[in-house]
Amino acid sequence: MDNATSPNFLSAPKKPLQRSPSAIKQMLLSWCQAMTKGYEGVNVTNFSSSWSDGLAFCALIHHFCPDAFDFSKLNPKNRRGNFTLAFETAEKKADISPLLEVDDMVRMKTPDWKCVFCYVQSFYRRFREDATPPTTPEQ
Numbered sequence: 001m002d003n004a005t006s007p008n009f010l011s012a013p014k015k016p017l018q019r020s021p022s023a024i025k026q027m028l029l030s031w032c033q034a035m036t037k038g039y040e041g042v043n044v045t046n047f048s049s050s051w052s053d054g055l056a057f058c059a060l061i062h063h064f065c066p067d068a069f070d071f072s073k074l075n076p077k078n079r080r081g082n083f084t085l086a087f088e089t090a091e092k093k094a095d096i097s098p099l100l101e102v103d104d105m106v107r108m109k110t111p112d113w114k115c116v117f118c119y120v121q122s123f124y125r126r127f128r129e130d131a132t133p134p135t136t137p138e139q
Contacts, residue, residue, distance in 0.1 A: 025117065028124055032056070035063045035127075041076050047113035047120065054082025054105070060120070061086050064127050065093040080106050096122045 019027075029044065036042045039059035044050045051057060053076040062071045068089045074082055083102045090096040099119045105111055 028117065028120060031124055031128075032060065032120060035060055039063075039071060041074075047116040049110045051116045052079070052105075052108075052110050053077075054079050054086055057086035057090075058082050060123055061090045061094065065089060068093050090123070094123075094126055096126055 032044045036044050036056055036059040042055050042059045044056050055076055058074055069085060083105045087098040091098050100115060
């Protein structure tokens with residue numbers, strides 16, 4: 001008798017899928033790496049220093065909203081401009097709330113990984129099932 005027809009199989013309560021925090025962190029990191037792959041100057045290896053010049057945020061939103069701006073024109077030395085562009089584009093084009101402040105990101109040489117992780121989760125939740133940004137009326 002196989003498990004599918006076993007009485008114990010049918011009556012056993014289903015357990016919710018459990019993931020460790022480290023597995024969730026690694027899954028999200030892998031997703032970010034896949035979404036930013038091929039973007040010049042972007043190498044996501046963590047949730048801190050990899051995001052410090054703003055290019056990873058720009059690459060992530062550009063992956064889903066490629067017509068929003070020309071990624072090739074960005075300069076890693078223009079941290080404030082990169083953060084501003086990424087956060088404003090994410091809010092306007094994808095309805096992702098700006099959980100990070102540009103001034104805070106510029107002030108820190110390497111951002112707090114928990115802050116970046118939290119904000120990047122918003123991107124994942126928004127785009128994991130539907131890669132199409134919400135339509136917004138032209139202003």
